[in-house]
Amino acid sequence: MTTNANPREYLRHTVAAPDGVHLNRRMREVEISWPDGRTDKLSCLALRAACACSSCLHAKRSGRLALYDADITIVDAKPFGVSGLQLFFSDGHSRGVFPWAYLRELGEVE
Numbered sequence: 782m783t784t785n786a787n788p789r790e791y792l793r794h795t796v797a798a799p800d801g802v803h804l805n806r807r808m809r810e811v812e813i814s815w816p817d818g819r820t821d822k823l824s825c826l827a828l829r830a831a832c833a834c835s836s837c838l839h840a841k842r843s844g845r846l847a848l849y850d851a852d853i854t855i856v857d858a859k860p861f862g863v864s865g866l867q868l869f870f871s872d873g874h875s876r877g878v879f880p881w882a883y884l885r886e887l888g889e890v891e
C-alpha cells in the first residue's frame with residue numbers, strides 16, 4: 782500500500798522550483814520551465830484529472846467515475862508556499878495543490 786502515493790508526500794521531496802510557469806489559456810495548458818532546461822506542457826484537463834485534493838482522492842478510491850469537460854481551463858495559478866502551485870479550475874475547483882515534484886512527474890508521464 783505504498784505505491785499509490787499521496788501527492789502531499791511529494792512536499793517532503795525537494796525539487797527546485799521552476800524558472801517559470803506560464804498559463805496558456807488559448808491552448809488550455811500550463812507550460813513549466815525547469816531549471817535543468819526541460820519544459821513541460823500539461824493540459825488543464827490532465828491537471829484537473831490529476832487533482833489530488835482529499836475529495837478527488839476519495840472519489841478515485843471509491844471508484845467513482847469522474848468526467849471533466851474537455852474545455853476545462855485553469856483560471857488562476859498561485860504559488861503554494863515555495864513547494865508548489867495551487868490551481869484554480871474553470872469548474873470552480875481549487876482545492877488541489879500541485880507540488881513541484883508532482884508536476885515533474887506528471888510531465889514525465891505525458
Ligand SMILES: [Zn+2]
Nearest residue numbers: 832834837877
Ligand atoms: Zn480536487
